[in-house]
Amino acid sequence: FIVINIIEFISSTVSEHKQNNNKIKSRQTGLEEASRRFSMPTAGLESQHKQENFILGSSTMDQVKGVLTLQGEALTQADINLKIAKSSQALHFQFREDKQWKLQQIQDARNHVNQALQLLSSHDDSYHFKTGAEVNKLMDAVMLQLTRARNRLTTPASMTLPELATSGLMKMFTPPMPGDVMVNFYINLSKLCLTVYQLHVLPPNTTKNFKPAGSSVLHNPGAMFELNSNRFEVSHVHKVESVVPWLNDTLVFFTISLQLCQQLKDKVGVSPG
Secondary structure: OOOOOOOHHHHHHHHHHHHHHHHHOOOOOHHHHHHHHHOOOOOOHHOOOOOOEEEOOOOOOOOEEEEEEEEEEEEEEEEEEOOOOOOEEEEEEOOOOOOEEEOHHHHHHHHHHHHHHHHHOOOOOOOOOOOOHHHHHHHHHHHHHHHHHHHHOOOOOOHHHHHHOOOHHHHOOOOOOOOEEEOOOOOOOOOOEEEEEEEEEOOOOOOOOOOOOOOOOOOOOOEEEEEEOOEEEEEEEEEEEEHHHHHHHHHHHHHHHHHHHHHHHHHHHHOOO
């Protein structure tokens, strides 16, 4: 991977602030690791992402257990055990051998970091910024991309229940997921999360007030939705999760990068012209 130290690159082009280089270089290892995690892989290097297994268990009677295999931005394997409430029926699902699930949040975060690196690489080592305003403009653009990258990991996408029911994720499993069970995977901060929804069909002549649920990251029991002329209600929700250490490190690196960008802006100031 071609790794660019975000802050060191900018500092080296601003001659009046070269005395800050030693302080900035002390953070280089962490910044380079953050960049490496999200750099676009070149041909033949994709396999260098090691496979990591994460065990997810429930604190409520172990109704849901799972082992997820994460390789870079993709879930390459999933093994889920579910005990159906009331009946205690045990279900077991795995990803089909020909399937893997891309975690869009990680992919988007990586793309934003790549855009930040492209902004920086548009100036070579011999370029000298003429004004503080020029430096600030570039810093603002870089910080915007780093903030967007961080936000993709800290803010999971909201989905409606019909969107989840018809997503490609529901076609990933063998045996096929039954119609009264739905699952979702997402990143929340440094955690890899699995949510399992158990459903029951509402009778056509039900007197119960039907109010479709809106879009949400996590739907609660009692949420209703309509799909293919059938009305469903969420009866049980199980959420299990596992910490992904390198995601936690990456969030720290984003915070440090943003702080150092802001420090450089503060020191440079805005020069006339």
